[in-house]
Amino acid sequence: KNEVEQSPQNLTAQEGEFITINCSYSVGISALHWLQQHPGGGIVSLFMLSSGKKKHGRLIATINIQEKHSSLHITASHPRDSAVYICAVGAGTASKLTFGTGTRLQVTL
Amino acid sequence: NAGVMQNPRHLVRRRGQEARLRCSPMKGHSHVYWYRQLPEEGLKFMVYLQKENIIDESGMPKERFSAEFPKEGPSILRIQQVVRGDSAAYFCASSPTNRNNYGYTFGSGTRLTVV
16 A cells, blocks of 8 residues: 555546545655646645645645545636646655655646 | 756667756755656655765665765766666755755656657
8 A cells, every 4th residue: 555645546627616636645744745747847836734724826735634634625627727736745854755646637628 | 046957858868878867956955855757657756865965865776876966066866877667757856954844846857768
């Protein structure tokens, strides 16, 4: 079992839909990151969380430390949101990140 | 603030050649990490360096791969005698501290193709 599990693996939505991507992890962490990667593109950091909830524009990220679970929500989705969303965790004071396999999101008109 | 700069963006090498990938961290960041993304796979940690020191190389293949972060200049990931299986995207990240909960920033990656 991977230390970081994401679901779903693939997601297709229509423009305007509310989207949720889930991430579960099995290790103690100091921080959880949500990242975005467009095809052939670089990696953009969306959020870094250690507790609670963060919001940036149409994106919302939440984390439940007790349940070892985080969600990334996209409100009013748009085709430009089409990308791979990756959950990554850092454990303790170790600096390296462990990544989920990503959720491929396609938003259609 | 130019962010984390990686070059080249794309690199093509023939089997047996050497590949050198460069990473300049963000200004003020002294911690550099290299990750590899094989086709259709997730990102995997390779190595963590500070200036002139390798802190954690637990993800580096035992042979042909090496990394350095000299006192002056960018961090270099070197792959000797490349093979087709080395074809991947290599990402660098940097941070100002040894904790991953502050200022962790990724570069745009170098896509290595071995022919």
